[in-house]
Amino acid sequence: MAESLETDVVVIGAGAAGENAAGRIVQAGLEAILVETALVGGECSYWACMPSKALLRPGTVLAEAKAVGGAREAVTGALDASAVFRRRNSFTSDWDDAGQVKWVKETGIGLVRGRARVSGERAVDVSDDAGVHLSISARQAVVLATGSEPVIPPLEGLADIAFWGTAEAASAQEVPPRLLVLGGGVAGTELAQAYARLGSAVSLVARHGLLDLYPRAAADLVAKSLEADGVRILTDTSAERVFEESGAVVMELPGGGSLYGDKLLVATGRRPALRGLGLEDLGLDPKGLETDDSGLVSGAGNWLYAVGDAAGKVLLTHQGKYEARAAGAAIAARAKGEIGFGAPPPWSPYAATADHAAVPQVVFTDPEIAMVGLSPEQAQERGIRVSETSLPISVAGSSLFADGYEGWAQMMVDEDRSIPVGFTFAGPGVAELLHAATIAVTGQVPLDRLWHAVPAYPTISEVWLRLLEKYGL
Numbered sequence: 001m002a003e004s005l006e007t008d009v010v011v012i013g014a015g016a017a018g019e020n021a022a023g024r025i026v027q028a029g030l031e032a033i034l035v036e037t038a039l040v041g042g043e044c045s046y047w048a049c050m051p052s053k054a055l056l057r058p059g060t061v062l063a064e065a066k067a068v069g070g071a072r073e074a075v076t077g078a079l080d081a082s083a084v085f086r087r088r089n090s091f092t093s094d095w096d097d098a099g100q101v102k103w104v105k106e107t108g109i110g111l112v113r114g115r116a117r118v119s120g121e122r123a124v125d126v127s128d129d130a131g132v133h134l135s136i137s138a139r140q141a142v143v144l145a146t147g148s149e150p151v152i153p154p155l156e157g158l159a160d161i162a163f164w165g166t167a168e169a170a171s172a173q174e175v176p177p178r179l180l181v182l183g184g185g186v187a188g189t190e191l192a193q194a195y196a197r198l199g200s201a202v203s204l205v206a207r208h209g210l211l212d213l214y215p216r217a218a219a220d221l222v223a224k225s226l227e228a229d230g231v232r233i234l235t236d237t238s239a240e241r242v243f244e245e246s247g248a249v250v251m252e253l254p255g256g257g258s259l260y261g262d263k264l265l266v267a268t269g270r271r272p273a274l275r276g277l278g279l280e281d282l283g284l285d286p287k288g289l290e291t292d293d294s295g296l297v298s299g300a301g302n303w304l305y306a307v308g309d310a311a312g313k314v315l316l317t318h319q320g321k322y323e324a325r326a327a328g329a330a331i332a333a334r335a336k337g338e339i340g341f342g343a344p345p346p347w348s349p350y351a352a353t354a355d356h357a358a359v360p361q362v363v364f365t366d367p368e369i370a371m372v373g374l375s376p377e378q379a380q381e382r383g384i385r386v387s388e389t390s391l392p393i394s395v396a397g398s399s400l401f402a403d404g405y406e407g408w409a410q411m412m413v414d415e416d417r418s419i420p421v422g423f424t425f426a427g428p429g430v431a432e433l434l435h436a437a438t439i440a441v442t443g444q445v446p447l448d449r450l451w452h453a454v455p456a457y458p459t460i461s462e463v464w465l466r467l468l469e470k471y472g473l
């Protein structure tokens with residue numbers, strides 16, 4: 001007989017989004033229980049952002065030192081792969097979630113281990129291998145924060161071989177001598193460079209271009225750098241068949257060519273992880289949910305929310321945490337009768353409005369790409385009349401940062417409102433320029449006021465002044 005419990009809010013999934021939703025709810029004086037089937041902290045902490053960035057960072061630091069005369073002469077060795085893996089292991093706490101469990105408990109959030117399923121309105125069953133061991137009823141709400149799962153392409157032979165997903169690549173303890181990467185999105189590109197710099201001979205197969213969702217000039221800088229690292233990039237092609245032969249992975253390409261590797265990494269996108277949650281029984285489609293800006297799921301009554309990758313809006317940690325803060329605040333305010341169940345006012349604490357206007361994202365390759373706001377295509381789709389201003393990053397700050405610094409910057413301006421609506425920067429060290437752009441876009445800072453935000457000399461941020469001057473100020 002399963003035990004039963006009652007609480008205010010059940011949050012399914014203790015990744016970054018689930019932790020933040022539960023944290024906000026408890027902070028507002030309500031009770032919350034987090035249910036987690038794997039590690040508390042989720043994908044980002046153990047299998048995605050943190051370990052992949054920890055694999056990239058040493059290579060970036062080494063390249064930056066080699067790009068500065070005086071330092072270059074002092075740096076004669078290559079990366080120490082085992083030391084890189086050791087440092088990465090420390091960031092994932094050797095895949096032990098005790099630290100995050102401590103935070104959950106200290107925050108006053110209840111934690112239940114097991115696989116959760118929504119069993120009815122405001123009701124969740126938790127099971128383990130022996131079956132359902134706990135039924136929880138929620139007085140206020142259930143939040144789906146179950147993350148995403150990899151999309152595995154229907155590629156002949158793939159099901160018969162042992163291949164890496166991004167989690168295996170981010171958590172590996174050895175460098176494969178030869179690595180094949182399928183997918184030229186941000187995950188494939190970042191991990192291709194990480195392994196190339198750790199000593200692997202990497203070939204990357206991209207169905208379209210490399211990083212084709214980013215401005216061409218920015219993506220081209222990354223492609224050039226990957227090629228300099230020895231990565232063979234094959235664009236506008238895909239694998240036709242894969243198989244194992246004498247311990248190697250063989251990837252057959254259209255037209256007869258083959259690539260050989262010791263490992264194959266498949267990084268071909270992710271989709272919300274909504275299967276097995278009982279959503280069909282609620283009349284919902286587990287392929288994807290529709291949510292308002294507070295995360296409230298349409299078509300389920302006023303008690304089911306989805307945040308983070310599970311909501312399928314923006315598959316990024318920081319944006320998932322932001323959605324979770326909005327949902328947590330909305331659930332608490334609705335429980336107290338402070339707001340209703342209609343769409344929350346834009347830019348209020350209950351709405352993740354920035355999801356539509358100002359999503360910052362960074363490709364952590366060397367050079368980096370840092371982007372926020374609308375692309376020219378998105379602006380056009382929304383009927384916003386925009387101008388585009390772009391130029392190479394060439395200021396005193398960039399020339400000091402690296403000898404022969406190569407970078408590119410772009411600013412999109414809403415011409416009817418005279419405010420910036422999008423920025424992209426590409427180049428070494430540009431990720432730290434991004435938050436200024438996020439503030440300018442989110443704050444809808446008028447250009448004639450932005451003119452008075454004077455960049456310090458000599459920093460790479462001087463590119464802001466160059467952009468405004470080229471725009472015509």
Ligand SMILES: Cc1cc2nc3c(=O)[nH]c(=O)nc-3n(C[C@H](O)[C@H](O)[C@H](O)COP(=O)(O)OP(=O)(O)OC[C@H]3O[C@@H](n4cnc5c(N)ncnc54)[C@H](O)[C@@H]3O)c2cc1C
Nearest residue numbers: 013015016017037042043044049116147308309315316317
């Ligand atoms: C290789 C890679 C690198 C990335 N790098 C970055 C980066 O640098 N920056 C960035 O912003 N984003 C990055 N991302 C994206 C980022 O990892 C995700 O956006 C983020 O992890 C989503 O957080 P989440 O809390 O929504 O989901 P998750 O972190 O996936 O958490 C969901 C949790 O729910 C649990 N769960 C699922 N179903 C159930 C169930 N039925 N019962 C109980 N528990 C359940 C899972 O075990 C998991 O712990 C990267 C992704 C990849 C693949």
Ligand SMILES: NC(=O)c1ccc[n+]([C@@H]2O[C@H](COP(=O)([O-])OP(=O)(O)OC[C@H]3O[C@@H](n4cnc5c(N)ncnc54)[C@H](O)[C@@H]3O)[C@@H](O)[C@H]2O)c1
Nearest residue numbers: 153183184185186187188207238267268269270315362363
């Ligand atoms: N730095 C970061 O913030 C970061 C890093 C990694 C991942 N992520 C997030 O994780 C998610 C997943 O990353 P991703 O790179 O796997 O997804 P993605 O959707 O960005 O890229 C997948 C790529 O695989 C290609 N593809 C799909 N099927 C293919 C096939 N059969 N053959 C060849 N190519 C194929 C697609 O055309 C696309 O270019 C993304 O949404 C991203 O936001 C973020």
